[in-house]
Amino acid sequence: MSLGTVTPILRMFDVDKTKDFYVGFLGFNVDWEHRFEEGLPLYMQVSKDGCVLHLSEHHGDGSPGSAIRIATTDIDEFHQRLLASGYRYSRPGVMDTAWKTREMTIHDPASNRLTFSTAVDVDQ
Template structure:
């Protein structure tokens, strides 16, 4: 057996806040989006490099408050870029963990936690 790529689905509730946070603040890009009709929930895919996330307003797709760990390189530069945007709802900091990683945790407007993880320097 072989396993492939995992694509997490994160619950969202507001299209404008989703765009502001994931596109405007974090720098992801929209790959595609879908809704069955006007005034129906939005489902979209965003990506940043090799990281792909599905964001869904559909009630049954996911529960708010999920946590996703994202492997990262260049965490210091990314953190500085985010700080420079002066986003009022997140001021991310990098933490050195006892298990040898450097991590930057950010909550989205819907309670989901994105943890950007960089392996420690040897």
């Protein structure tokens, strides 16, 4: 018996702002979108490298203000890319933590909190 990967479902309210944030700012790709019919809520998957997220307009799918942590291999490089993007709604900073990580926290348009984290090599 083994467990598989986890795919968080985050709430969204504005599809255009959500795509601008995840695709335009963070560099994710939209893998697929689903609506039961025109005019009904959107459910979609976005991904970047090994990170897969589901975003949903459906009432009851996730709570606005949820928090997730995403492991990142080089937080400083990612941080510089985000600052260079010119996205006008967020200018995140990076901080060192007592638990030996460097972290960058960003809120999406639905106030979900994404914390990107890189482990710090304590032997250096």
